[in-house]
Amino acid sequence: MRIGLFATCLGDTLFPDAVRATAVLLARLGHELVFPPDQTCCGQMHVNTGYQREPVPLVRGFAEQFGDPSIEAVVMPSGSCAGSVRHQHGIVAERYGDAALRAGVATVQAKTYELSEFLVDVLGVTDIGAYFPHRVTYHPTCHSLRLLRVGEKPLRLLRAVEDIDLVELPEADACCGFGGTFAVKNAETSSAMLADKMRHVTGTGAAVCTAGDSSCLMHIGGGLSRIEAGTRTLHLAQILASTRTSPYVLPSTPLEATR
Amino acid sequence: MSTPTYLGMPALPPRSPYGTGNLRGDRTFPRAAHDELRNGQLRRNLGKATHTIRAKRLAVTGELPDWEALRDAGSAIKTDTMNRLPELLEQLEAKVTEAGGTVHWARDGAEANDIVTRLVQQTGSDEVIKVKSMATQEIGLNEHLADQGIKAHETDLAELIVQLADDKPSHILVPAIHRNRDEIREIFRAGIPGVDPELDSVPAHLAAAARAYLREKFLTTPVAVSGANFGIAETGTLSVVESEGNGRMCLTLPDTLITVMGIEKVLPRYADLEVFLQLLPRSSTGERMNPYTSLWTGVTPGDGPQNFHLVLLDNGRTAALADRIGRQALNCIRCSACLNVCPVYERAGGHAYGSTYPGPIGAVVTPQLAGMDVSADDPNSSLPYASTLCGACYDACPVKIDIPSLLVELRHQHTEATGRTAEKLAMKAAAAVMGRPGVYRAAQKAAGLGRVVAGRDGKISHLPPPFNGWSDSRDTPAPPKRSFRAWLASAEGASALRAAAEEGARTRTEADGPDEEEQ
């Protein structure tokens, strides 16, 4: 397949290892990758904070860069960015765009996927030959879970990883408290939610807490680093990209692991 | 040729007037949460109560094979209702009148309070007994009646606890959810005249103490005030759904019954109750059926109240209805499922919302009824931001109100109404950078400079306002040396992808044979 890779602004700038792992993974599965160089940001932060006029150029940019019909699917290592493209770009285009933008958005929306749903639903693979000999717990992230309905897909991918010790996260479906600007505007409530999430994560004794979204991992990982917990955060793509021939080496400090 | 008549611009329907009723707190959500979060007892009570009720709800909604279809039906009936609200309300008025009741229309809380006060005064009583009701709380009826020398006695056990403690409710369904048994015993010992000073905190004993106190009120008070869960346009039937039977006492014993109902509570047909009487108890208390469902139609000679008044309350509902997107919030049946699953409500508690309606639906409906004043620190303007948009509320809602989308919509309305703020300028600047790929790439390189402010361990531990709340409990990694795109463009990136492709091809050939390589 010819796959358009959307790095997401956060992934491209702050967490490039997760995007690298996504690219490597898709290449290993035999697919051709396209990286439109003018891609930037999906505009999710703007829309979620209440701004819908400002991200119009971002929505248009996304539709233009990935609109090329030779790109069969647009894949991104982020549940919330995929959610933004599929659920928010239409709202922005409807309100502040023109007919061309609405049509463009509809076209790209239909072929936009978060990584785990692309692997399981579109490619039909669950065992992608990964090897990760560590104890791992999975946090489902709200937008993957409830906006995209990825359900068990990431867990099916993880269960197929060789030598992984996958442990269930108690109250996994509870929000970690990030919520984008929520963590800034309502930092204290956010911290209270994060504290409970961290208690559950560290209680599993896992070496790694994984998820399909670098933003939630930045939040959980930032908290774990502050309390100097032994658990690191790592994007799902990085576990799936780890193989026997080139295994992922767990870094010594938690924050290094986040990128 | 006829001359065109200028009809003027249609005015926006009024919101609930500023400074009236209980639809606005005295501080913003983050400030209120700051205090509430320090209340360890509250956190424990809330955590325990919400977790218990979540489990019960999941058990009784999961057992119904047609639960999802019921939710769809509930949503469809409510949407249809809102689409023809005026005609249904007139039908309701006609039917109630036909059955011997009197219908009053109240534009806002102040009008409703005046109507109820006048009706009580006409009976000559200076006391009323009350059925638990959100609408009367919203308009501050008890306080208004007290000002006019009329004492209102709450008869719902939890409302009684709140009233005796001179407190405010913190949950739609369990107004005293923030109190535990020991606190309740103290409230009863201080507030119920003649109560046994030895009263302990066994729930049955607490309930018995309240029962003895209330029984006397039921038998001696000639006027009752209630809200309504449903009003049926087709028949003029009103309905109250409750657990204790105290509501039933109020609805049947007094001579005069005054019901205050928000106009969005109307349902088209009697048969619609089939859907809602399944949705409501399962979603709210996690029961298959609530113990008491009272239905009454006007006045029945010789049976029950002989004077029945229905006060139809707008108080900002028409304004909400005028909002094409926001009107969905009027579909709410006040089950409180969204509160019980909300991680923000669970931590901050109901009082932090400053309104009769707390939790996710409160964050949506409060600003819709009472508006968000553009002055920067109107507490109501902070409510749409009191959510991570995690979506747990949407999943739980029996009438499928898309609360996260409504919150995003209200945030948009808020930013549109405010002038230039630092945040708006920052958002414009960010969009300007993101909208120009060349500038974005330059900014990305500059972000690498963030490494300078990071410690030697690659952590940024302190950030300036407004990000200091974030950095109080989270480290932020310094931006990496190289962005993804820089890696991709490098020789290292190209060879890594080539190697991955070759390795993949090799394993596929080994595993499946060459024919299936394309799969």
Ligand code: SF4
């Ligand atoms: S919004 Fe939905 S879940 Fe929340 S109280 Fe209303 S009906 Fe119940």
